[in-house]
Amino acid sequence: MNLIFEKSVPGRTGVLPGPSDVPGTVNIPQSLLREQSAGMPELSELDVIRHFTELSRRNFGVDTNFYPLGSCTMKYNPKVAERIAGYPGFAHLHPLLPQLRMGGMLTQGALAILYEMDLLLREITGMAGFTMQPMAGAHGELTGMMIMAAYHREKGNKKSLVLAPDSAHGTNPASAAIAGYRVVTVPSDDRGVMDVKALKGQLSDEVAGVMLTCPNTLGLFNADIREICDLIHSVDGLAYYDGANLNAVVGKARPGDFGFDIVHLNLHKTFATPHGGGGPGAGPVGVKDKLVPYLPVSIVVKRDDGTYSLEYDRPKSIGYIAPFYGNFGIIVRAYVYILMLGGEGLRHVAETAVLNANYIRAKLRDHYKPAVDRICKHECVFSTTEEMAANGIHALDIAKALIDLGFHPPTVYFPTTVKEAMMIEPTETENKETLDAFIEAMIELAELAEKDPEKLKAAPISAPVSRPNETAAAKNLNIAYL
């Protein structure tokens, strides 16, 4: 398909501003102006609409296809949340207004949402206070690591290490590293969860904390989680909860009760805000009491007269990690979602997500190799069987063949602790008919992998393109049309 730049016709115009209503034009000296007009496309409005509509048809989304991408919680994004985030009272609100004298009074509705969201997330996670500022999960992790560092600095602790399991999301070690820590990997035991014995061996006064998801990326709940947190606390370390997998326990159990000190949530996962093709998301961070003073500035507080204001005077704070109050438009959507579901609805989310994942696990365990054959939480992980491997079939081939059957593939080759991993997260919003159709497709592909492996290796054949040459993309780098 042609690029929008290739469709450009010199001289054609699109959306122009109206004629100027002020007298004169300013003559900025030539030396401060660009030599040539910026090379933007020259197209009509319809040309542009056609181009992007055609592009959109070359995508799978949750609204078009089942999207069981493990660890990403691709649930349905309620339309009402989109509509509300677009209310002019939210969308047209300038972020600097509260910094004007009495300006806070001009944004009471927005501040109320930030304040109430803080309270709701505290209750959901068992934490004592939240910042809404982190703009994605990984941004939340970095914020959490900065809070960890501030805590240890204040206490005079000399800490240099952060522990993370071998099954951790790659963002965990990356976030700890850019916050200035050295990362030590803790292996998993034969149950698929963090090995407590190995953890004990790595404990020392140098340990600043541990980063964990629970359930982990294998979809397994670690029954030793409390003991792990206690062990970390015994060296005055902090336990960090990566909330990527909260969907499995939301409304049922709280990371704060497990012993975690810092939590980030992915509002674009558990709380149903759209993934946007890779953002914008939001990654609020919650902390226990002793860490509240370190939260970023500003924080919304409620005054005695019932009005809301922003508190900037926070001497122990880690400072500013975002220019304002985070991805407010995303926070509004998640707030709408929580209000609609309520406490009971959230509990049903976890129960149904876990039910759906176990249903798939039970139906596929005879056809693929389970990474760990026991009850899972929100997702289950399989590998290709030895028979498939003997036929040269990889997880990637199963994934690509699913596309031809109308399904978005699961996450493949993650977690890296499982060979040929296929990580399936159905979420609670999928109906039984869809799950059955997916299961049937997976079984069909398992059979095909033994009978007609070449057919799998050719997949996909129905997508807009077949498998792209990724090696050539990196070698003959072409990342802009200039």
Next chain:
Amino acid sequence: MEFIPHTAEQREEMLEAIGLTMADLFGDIPPALMAKSFNLPQGLSEQEVRNRLAELAGKNSIDLTLFLGGGFYDHFIPSAVYSIISRSEFYTSYTPYQPEISQGTLQAIYEFQSAICRLTDMEVSNASLYDGGTAMYEAMMMALRITGRNKVIVDDSINPIYRVMIHSYTRNLQIDLAETHCVDGLANRDEILARLDDDTAAIIVQTPNFFGCIDDFTDLAEAAHKKGALLVVSCYPVSLGILKTPGAMGADIVMGEGQSLGMPMSFGGPYLGFMTSRKKYVRKMPGRVVGETLDRNDRRAFVLTLQAREQHIRREKATSNVCSNEALCALTALVYLSLLGKQGLKETAQRCADKASYAYQRLTAIPGVKPHFRAKWFFNEFVLDLPCEAADVIAKLIERGFAAGYPLSRYYEGMENSILICVTEKRTKQQIGMLAEALESVL
């Protein structure tokens, strides 16, 4: 209201197929770790939640006439922008790990990278970062990686919000941050050159800067390069419809806040961080990057590329921890730039400058109101000195229906009477006239 499809019968059927009860499914969680209860409200219907949120939206004042900018702008957004980004094939998809069914997102990101390179006159771009502030932090980290040096010079004419963010992010890292103080509204050459040495990784500057003044950093690029340092330029993308590009100045890394490209102000986000650079530095760049390649049938195809830099491959050795970024906002910017096109972008930028210039003339004609800086070229923002405290005047003008500007005393000493005023193409001659009258009457 819940979004769960199962009937009670189906749930039972599924549990039967698994061979377990619902309690069994959570039996792997020690009972002591299950929450006793949650103090959460009852769920609401769609109608209830819409009413409730409409009421909250109503408590936000959006009827003020905005002359407030400060790096975040009230530009006109064509209707077609929203039509496109509301297509659920875009907004309900995720990071394009499976290229065959993500060509829409991937090609759009490739086109976004191309558009931002063209806008800034640079060679390579990433797929977006969270916002302008985090983009500046990432640019600084990138410069440190490239040079292997430890010192960064930042002029205080950059957005002060980004300056405090940089301070926060670097607190745990042993980085030497040298801050220079602008003179006459432009980056302080004398101080910057005095601080520039063989340990310097980068000089970070902005144009138009926080005061709206247009600066040309060609001299700083030359000076930086002579010392083996890089020049990082933060810019306002709409201004590049007419202004000299950072690329033409010799910048090595260009970044900025992309909100002005079709995104509503939305009380601070979601916004769009963008970053462009030189081809030779592409492997040190943070974030996702999309590249063009061929599929098995030699058809054009797009994929995520250079992933060996990224966290999901490199873990603690990654160039950044960025995973999800702001893909839908990047699409928004691309659609906005495509709709305005070559001519529309140029005219929009010119209109901003014309209207700001007119407002400047009207407002400086008011007795007691003076420009703060000696005659300098500005784009669509300028600083005026009032005969009294700016914050006070702004508060009075709010009562008259204007968000008249930003009081600079919050970030700059000795600027108690200074106000930063912004005029976009959306403001009319009549609104500017009314602001001038209102200002005169409250002084």
